[in-house]
Amino acid sequence: MLTAIALLLAQTAPADCSYDRAAMLTLDLRGFDQDTGGWRNLSMRGCEAQAADLIRDYRTANAVPPDRIGLLYWHEGQLRANLGETAAAIALFEKAxxxxxxxxxxxxxxxxxxxxxxxxxxxxxxxxxxxxxxxxxxxxxxxxxxxxxxxxxxxxxxxxxxxxxxxxxxxxxxxxxxxxxxxxxxxxxxx
Structure with a gap:
């Protein structure tokens, strides 16, 4: 019985969406966008809103080459679409x-x-x-x-x-x- 309650609580516990923002913003583009150590780590933990905001912040804090920035718009847009933020997702997709x-x-x-x-x-x-x-x-x-x-x-x-x-x-x-x-x-x- 206690095991069943513990499992139920573990399934309903909110995700830990904490992360080291300063460290994330200093990652190189590949490490931030294509590796699981960047925004994807947050997304995989169920922290899509935080991941979307982090991509936005990374984009504004770093000089992302014009030929590579579209993918950041795309990934933020996907997260916004997942969250039901349709207008924001469309605007981001249009920049991709x-x-x-x-x-x-x-x-x-x-x-x-x-x-x-x-x-x-x-x-x-x-x-x-x-x-x-x-x-x-x-x-x-x-x-x-x-x-x-x-x-x-x-x-x-x-x-x-x-x-x-x-x-x-x-x-x-x-x-x-x-x-x-x-x-x-x-x-x-x-x-």
């Missing part, structure tokens, strides 16, 4: 677009378009972005590597699975739809 040269062959901007369409509840725009992303060919010689330098396997086109999830879980919040599991027996064409 890449130039046509940066996006050539990857379809990032189509992913951004589809994500914004989902948040705006514009099904036609989501479908258009998804269909355009689905036909982006894999760039010749693409060699994607993780933070450890090892090759990583990624389904192509990147992020198509997310837009497919938005379609399948259209009536769900962003946080749920973002990880919406595939329906058994369906294909993208059978939407």
């Amino acid at each position: 677009y890449k130039t046509p040269e940066q996006d050539r062959g990857f379809g990032w901007n189509l992913y951004v378009d589809g994500s914004i369409a989902f948040l705006r509840r514009d099904r036609a725009a989501l479908d258009t972005a998804r269909d355009a992303l689905a036909v982006v060919p894999r760039p010749t010689g693409l060699d994607l590597r993780g933070p450890d330098g090892k090759p990583i396997a990624i389904r192509w086109p990147m992020n198509l699975n997310v837009l497919d999830g938005f379609q399948r879980c259209w009536d769900q919040p962003y946080k749920t739809a973002y990880v919406c599991p595939p329906t058994v027996g369906t294909t993208p064409a059978a939407r």
Whole structure:
């Protein structure tokens, strides 16, 4: 009985959202954004609001290169969307677009378009972005590597699975739809 009560209390206890802000703000960009020692550590502990605020603070406290700042806007936007802060998420996503040269062959901007369409509840725009992303060919010689330098396997086109999830879980919040599991027996064409 006491074990059951202890387990229940542990599951309902608020997350420990404390962190060393000064140390976080001095991390290099890779350590802050791509490693679990930066904002992701807070997010994984259930501290999405604190993680979003930390990304905002990091962005303003550091000289982030223009070609890299979009990812910080994107990650803060995802956290804001998870929190139901739709208008803020859309505004941040709009700052995450890449130039046509940066996006050539990857379809990032189509992913951004589809994500914004989902948040705006514009099904036609989501479908258009998804269909355009689905036909982006894999760039010749693409060699994607993780933070450890090892090759990583990624389904192509990147992020198509997310837009497919938005379609399948259209009536769900962003946080749920973002990880919406595939329906058994369906294909993208059978939407």
